Amino acid sequence: xxxxxxxxxxxxxxxxxxxxxxxxxxxxxxxxxxxxxxxxxxxxxxxxxxxxxxxxxxxxxxxxxxxxxxxxxxxxxxxxxxxxxxxxxxxxxxxxxxxxxxxxxxxxxxxxxxxxxxxxxxxxxxxxxxxxxxxxxxxxxxxxxxxxx
Amino acid sequence: xxxxxxxxxxxxxxxxxxxxxxxxxxxxxxxxxxxxxxxxxxxxxxxxxxxxxxxxxxxxxxxxxxxxxxxxxxxxxxxxxxxxxxxxxxxxxxxxxxxxxxxxxxxxxxxxxxxxxxxxxxxxxxxxxxxxxxxxxxxxxxxxxxxxxxxxxxxxxxxxxxxxxxxxxxxxxxxxxxxxxxxxxxxxxxxxxxxxxxxxxxxxxxxxxxxxxxxxxxxxxxxxxxxxxxxxxxxxxxxxxxxxxxxxxxxxxxxxxxxxxxxxxxxxxxxxxxxxxxxxxxxxxxxxxxxxxxxxxxxxxxxxxxxxxxxxxxxxxxxxxxxxxxxxxxxxxxxxxxxxxxxxxxxxxxxxxxxxxxxxxxxxxxxxxxxxxxxxxxxxxxxxxxxxxxxxxxxxxxxxxxxxxxxxxxxxxxxxxxxxxxxxxxxxxxxxxxxxxxxxxxxxxxxxxxxxxxxxxxxxxxxxxxxxxxxxxxxxxxxxxxxxxxxxxxxxxxxxxxxxxxxxxxxxxxxxxxxxxxxxxxxxxxxxxxxxxxxxxxxxxxxxxxxxxxxxxxxxxxxxxxxxxxxxxxxxxxxxxxxxxxxxxxxxxxxxxxxxxxxxxxxxxxxxxxxxxxxxxxxxxxxxxxxxxxxxxxxxxxxxxxxxxxxxxx
Numbered sequence: 001x002x003x004x005x006x007x008x009x010x011x012x013x014x015x016x017x018x019x020x021x022x023x024x025x026x027x028x029x030x031x032x033x034x035x036x037x038x039x040x041x042x043x044x045x046x047x048x049x050x051x052x053x054x055x056x057x058x059x060x061x062x063x064x065x066x067x068x069x070x071x072x073x074x075x076x077x078x079x080x081x082x083x084x085x086x087x088x089x090x091x092x093x094x095x096x097x098x099x100x101x102x103x104x105x106x107x108x109x110x111x112x113x114x115x116x117x118x119x120x121x122x123x124x125x126x127x128x129x130x131x132x133x134x135x136x137x138x139x140x141x142x143x144x145x146x147x148x149x
Numbered sequence: 150x151x152x153x154x155x156x157x158x159x160x161x162x163x164x165x166x167x168x169x170x171x172x173x174x175x176x177x178x179x180x181x182x183x184x185x186x187x188x189x190x191x192x193x194x195x196x197x198x199x200x201x202x203x204x205x206x207x208x209x210x211x212x213x214x215x216x217x218x219x220x221x222x223x224x225x226x227x228x229x230x231x232x233x234x235x236x237x238x239x240x241x242x243x244x245x246x247x248x249x250x251x252x253x254x255x256x257x258x259x260x261x262x263x264x265x266x267x268x269x270x271x272x273x274x275x276x277x278x279x280x281x282x283x284x285x286x287x288x289x290x291x292x293x294x295x296x297x298x299x300x301x302x303x304x305x306x307x308x309x310x311x312x313x314x315x316x317x318x319x320x321x322x323x324x325x326x327x328x329x330x331x332x333x334x335x336x337x338x339x340x341x342x343x344x345x346x347x348x349x350x351x352x353x354x355x356x357x358x359x360x361x362x363x364x365x366x367x368x369x370x371x372x373x374x375x376x377x378x379x380x381x382x383x384x385x386x387x388x389x390x391x392x393x394x395x396x397x398x399x400x401x402x403x404x405x406x407x408x409x410x411x412x413x414x415x416x417x418x419x420x421x422x423x424x425x426x427x428x429x430x431x432x433x434x435x436x437x438x439x440x441x442x443x444x445x446x447x448x449x450x451x452x453x454x455x456x457x458x459x460x461x462x463x464x465x466x467x468x469x470x471x472x473x474x475x476x477x478x479x480x481x482x483x484x485x486x487x488x489x490x491x492x493x494x495x496x497x498x499x500x501x502x503x504x505x506x507x508x509x510x511x512x513x514x515x516x517x518x519x520x521x522x523x524x525x526x527x528x529x530x531x532x533x534x535x536x537x538x539x540x541x542x543x544x545x546x547x548x549x550x551x552x553x554x555x556x557x558x559x560x561x562x563x564x565x566x567x568x569x570x571x572x573x574x575x576x577x578x579x580x581x582x583x584x585x586x587x588x589x590x591x592x593x594x595x596x597x598x599x600x601x602x603x604x605x606x607x608x609x610x611x612x613x614x615x616x617x618x619x620x621x622x623x624x625x626x627x628x629x630x631x632x633x634x635x636x637x638x639x640x641x642x643x644x645x646x647x648x649x650x651x652x653x654x655x656x657x658x659x660x661x662x663x664x665x666x667x668x669x670x671x672x673x674x675x676x677x678x679x680x681x682x683x684x685x686x687x688x689x690x691x692x693x694x695x696x697x698x699x700x701x702x703x704x705x706x707x708x709x710x711x712x713x714x715x716x717x718x719x720x721x722x723x724x725x726x727x728x729x730x731x732x733x734x735x736x737x738x739x740x741x742x743x744x745x746x747x748x749x750x751x752x753x754x755x756x757x758x759x760x761x762x763x764x765x766x767x768x769x770x771x772x773x774x775x776x777x778x779x780x781x782x783x784x785x786x787x788x789x790x791x792x793x794x795x796x797x798x799x
Contacts, residue, residue, distance in 0.1 A: 015482035016465050020424075047483075054484040054641075057424050057466035073386030074581065074617045075543035077631050082723075083768045090746055090766075111468065111635065113425065114389030115191050116543035116617075117239030117550050128194030135744055135770050 001036050010040050019052055028059040064099040064106040068092075068124050073112030075119040080134075084120055085109055087134040091141065156221040156318065159444045161452040163330035166321075166445070173322035176220040182227045182269055183248040186257075187310060189235030189396060190389070190428065191550075196258070197243035203259040204229035207266055217316065227270060234397020236310035237551040238297050241281065246310070251291040253298075254279040284569070297548045300567040302529060304537050305513050306553045309397035314432050317439040320400040326445040328516035332408050333453040341412040341519065342368060348523035349535050350515075354380055354471075354508035355583065355612040356688070357534070357601035360515075363505055366495040367413040370503035377410045377418040378499065378506045382476060384423065384468040385584030386635065388615035390539045391509040393551050395422070395429035398513065399436035405512030407446055407457045408519060413505050418459040421476050424466050433461055468585075468639035471613075472687045473498075473506045475641065486641045487687035508613065510539055530556030534600035544581070544617035545572045554599075561595040564618055575620040579703070583612025585632045585639075586692030588699025589625060608699040610692065624721035625704040626711055630658040632696040636689065647690030650681040654697060663724040664787070666712035675701060716787035723767045726786045730771070732757035734781035741771035741782065757781075 004021045008014045018041070022033050029052060038045040052058045070085045085096055088107055092100050096109045115121045118130025122140060129140055156176075160166045186192075186201040208214050208229050215226035236244045241255035247269055254265065257279060268274045280288040281295050289295045303309075312319040320326070332341050346361025367375060379402060383391040395402060406418050422430050437459055441447035448456050462480055469475045470485040477499050479485035498504025514536060518526045527535040534556040540563070543549045547569035554563060560580055564570070571577050579589040588609035590597065597603055601611050619628065633655040642648045654677050657670050678694030685691045701708060710716050717725040730741070730750075735757035742750040742758055749765040752758030760771065775782040 011482075013480065013482040016479065017463070020463060020465065041482075051482065051484050054486075055465035055467050074584065074615065074628075074631070075387045075549075077386075078544055078617065078619060078623050078628070080769070086766065087746065087768060110425070111384065112386040112388065113190075114392050115194050115239070116387055116389060116541060117191050117242075118194055119543065121194070128190075130194050133773055134746075134768050135773060 001033060005036075005040050008040075010042070012041050012043060015041055015043075015048065015051055016055075019048075019058060023058060027063045028061060062099075062103065064103045066104060066125055067106050067108065068122065069108050069110045069113065070096070071111075071113045071115070071119070071121040071123070072109045073116060073119075075116035076112075076121055079119045081120045083134045084122065084132050084137065087137040088122075091137050156218070157443070160326075161444065163334045163451055163453070166326060166330050166451060169318075170321045170324060170327065172221070173318045176217075177319065177322045179220045179223070179225045180228050181225060184227075184229045184265070184269075185233045185236075185246040185248060185310065186229065187234075187236045187242060187244040188232030189239070189310075189393060191235065191239030192242035192244055195242035199259045200243050200245065200257050200262065201229065201232060203262040204266070207262055211266070211270075213270075217318075230313050232315070233312065234309045234314050235393040235551060237306065237393075238295070238548065239550040240548055245279075246292060248311070251293060253281060253289065253292040253295055255281050296569065297550065297552075297567055300562065301553050302537050302555045303553050304517060304529070305394060305401075305510055305539055306397075306551065308401065309393060309551075312398070314397055314399055315435050317400060317436065317443060317445075320398075324520065325400055326404055326440075326451075328519040329404050329407050329411075329445065330451055330453075332411055332519050333451065333455055336519075338368060338412045338414060341408060344523050345412070345515065345518060348518045348526040349533075350511065350518060350526065351534060351536075351601060352508055353510035353514070353539070353613070355586065355610060357611060360507065360511055363495050363507075364409065364412050366493065367503045367505045370496045372502055373414075374502045375413050375415040376499045376502060376504040377406055377413065377415045378476065378480070378504055379406050379418065379420045379512055380471065380473065380476060380506055380508050381420050381422040381426070381429070382464050382471045383426075383509070383613055384471045384639075385586075385613050385615045387543055387581075387617045388541045388584060388613050390541050390551060390614045392423075392426050392429050394509050394513055394539075395426070396432050399429075399433045400440065401513040401516060402509055403433075403436060403440055403446060403459060405507075405515035406459060407450070408515050409505055409507060409512060410457045411455055413503070415505070416456050416458060418457060419480060419499075420459060420461050421470070421480060422461060422463055424464050430461060430463060437461070467641075468635075469641045469687070469689050472689055474687065476506065477504065484641070486643050487689070489686055510614075531598070531600050533602055538599065538611065538614065540582075540614045540616040542568055542616050542618070545575060545620040545623065546570070546618040547572055556600045557598045559596050559598055560590065563599070563616070564595065568618065571618065571620050575622070577618070578621050578623055579619045579625065579628075581609075581617040581619060581628065581696075582615065583610030583692075583695070584615045585636050586610050586688065586695055587612045587615075588695045589619070589628060589703065590699070591703040593703075608695065608702055610695065622719055622721065624662075624717050624719035625700045625707050626658065626662055626717075627719075627721050629697045629700045630655065630662055633658060633693065636693040640689065640693075644684070644686040644690060646681045646684035647686070647693065650677055650684075651690070651693050653677060654681075654694065658697070661708065661711045662717070662722040664711065664715040664722075666708075668712055670712065671701060671705070671708055674698075714787055718786070720784045720786050726767065726784050727762055728760055728765060728767065728769070728771055729783055729785050730758050730760055731781045731783065732759075734779055736779050736781070738776065738779070740774045740776070744770050744774045746770065 038048045072081045122129045245254040350360045351357040475485040475487040494504045772782045
């Protein structure tokens with residue numbers, strides 16, 4: 001944490017960049033780190049939590065290793081994103097927003113990843129899969145080197 | 150960097166900039182043939198990076214690799230441009246352009262590279278099979294012949310895809326920072342505002358507020374400390390225009406911001422970029438560092454005594470932060486909640502100081518307006534909405550991608566001209582503009598001339614530029630429900646009309662799409678929509694009912710079918726449809742049975758298969774897997790007026 005704080009001045013308006021740096025290190029925002037952040041920028045913990053919980057990119061529990069983002073933007077929606085999300089939910093056994101028990105995958109529905117011309121689109125970590133079909137979901141997971149599927 | 154000495158000079162006067170531009174222009178002109186491989190997000194997803202790597206490898210193998218630095222020493226070269234920005238025609242990616250001829254190749258794979266190089270470098274010919282083909286099969290040799298491009302007017306996107314956004318010298322070669330130099334040398338801040346006002350440039354973030362007026366208000370506001378903020382929090386689902394501009398031409402945005410700062414009297418500026426746009430952030434960061442090093446931004450810009458320091462701020466995932474007062478609250482380090490206006494940010498914004506907030510595309514237009522004058526800008530488009538509009542054209546359209554068109558173009562010209570019509574020659578149903586704040590326009594309005602005011606009077610909105618085309622398989626009730634689900638999730642929860650009102654409307658729509666709607670619901674939805682528009686604090690709430698109200702206005706019979714007939718005519722709403730296997734067509738091949746994820750399909754060899762409706766999860770995999778020659782699976786929906794079942798062909 002000291003290394004993170006050394007990059008900042010300790011001003012209130014730095015709260016969001018600080019939280020982003022903390023999350024980059026731990027992959028989520030541990031309680032203790034939040035307390036330290038509050039002390040560092042001299043505000044109450046509730047203010048830190050208040051801001052952090054407002055934004056969807058901050059997480060408060062341990063995250064899985066791989067991120068699966070199913071795009072549910074308009075273009076993807078009209079091309080059947082819902083059935084693809086449901087297929088992932090079935091395959092992984094978690095609801096969207098959840099993490100698998102073995103902490104291997106996070107499943108998220110996202111509003112738009114801006115590859116609308118390839119709709120429907122799924123992103124597994126940094127790889128974009130365009131023109132998705134529900135039956136290709138297992139294939140998508142299989143290409144992941146960690147997968148035992 | 151290998152090879153020669155890097156050209157670098159501190160630009161300490163506008164005259165020096167002119168000289169540097171000349172050197173850069175001459176240097177890049179020494180590239181005899183230039184292969185531009187699109188490295189925008191869409192093409193990367195389609196595999197453009199291996200194509201780029203292969204171009205570089207083979208050019209090196211031919212002994213033709215010449216470092217950019219060597220161009221500045223007078224060497225001639227063939228070069229593969231590393232990762233140009235988005236070319237726009239994402240549908241056909243990966244895209245490769247060969248300049249200066251403008252040869253346009255689509256769907257290029259790494260194994261095609263040798264052939265392209267041989268054609269361009271050895272044989273002076275063209276690889277015909279990689280050209281874009283018209284529907285009648287005739288090939289388009291150059292980019293100018295492709296209807297997707299020829300119907301456009303590219304001002305903001307002029308350089309997108311043509312320059313390497315990571316090398317400021319390419320921007321210099323294309324008159325980069327000349328407009329800023331002109332503003333600083335020739336005009337007072339008031340004159341800059343005068344020019345922008347006279348051009349009648351309106352904010353491209355969606356609301357269409359006059360930019361000159363905003364700047365003038367900020368200039369007049371008391372206080373010495375003022376700020377300029379570029380709103381890069383492009384959150385609308387189905388929209389990626391701002392991202393493409395930031396990725397492909399970041400200096401244009403920075404130059405526009407610096408001109409705005411000079412005009413209003415600001416020294417600091419912030420670019421609030423969506424967290425989901427890492428590439429845009431990286432390109433902006435690099436562009437900023439280069440611009441400061443060359444002294445076209447930062448302290449004492451071009452020796453003119455003007456300072457401007459831009460900073461990047463990454464959002465953390467909140468759609469409402471696209472609203473200006475929310476964005477400012479977020480920049481200050483808190484929850485991104487909007488506040489009542491007035492006072493407007495131009496009078497009281499960031500840390501209570503006068504602040505100008507402009508969209509990416511608005512600022513990207515500014516340099517050219519200063520350079521070419523207000524009359525040049527006003528000559529394109531309509532009187533009340535001059536200039537061009539950038540749209541992300543997506544959905545059930547043949548040619549999807551990023552387009553720039555003059556204001557006043559008709560929807561038909563966009564959909565059937567540039568867009569090439571509906572996928573699979575299907576039937577056009579509606580076009581959705583403006584994202585969650587906009588509405589759906591029906592076929593009768595295809596002749597509508599697109600501008601800020603015409604869209605608004607038709608019940609939609611320009612918005613930030615998402616344009617999603619829908620065909621007859623899209624359910625309009627579901628589209629309205631989809632947007633409400635989005636706004637409910639993104640509402641900050643501060644004001645009751647938005648927090649509770651939209652939530653209630655969503656519940657009614659959920660009921661309707663589940664076949665539990667009541668006839669009186671439609672009047673209720675309209676009443677609630679009007680109340681929310683009147684009562685919500687910010688733009689998010691005030692526009693959230695638009696998707697419902699516009700679909701009720703133009704597609705009412707579809708709502709009525711859901712309520713009265715318990716049917717979804719578009720065969721889309723899951724609770725109102727079923728999948729069926731035609732026993733006369735089923736050849737019992739067993740594919741659907743094997744693929745069904747919930748084992749709802751029963752059947753033996755040689756006996757037609759049957760779907761057990763109570764188990765079916767309606768994923769549609771059986772329809773996808775049934776071989777086209779059998780076409781035994783179909784979708785059906787509830788009873789229609791004549792008692793028949795609606796079904797669609799595959």
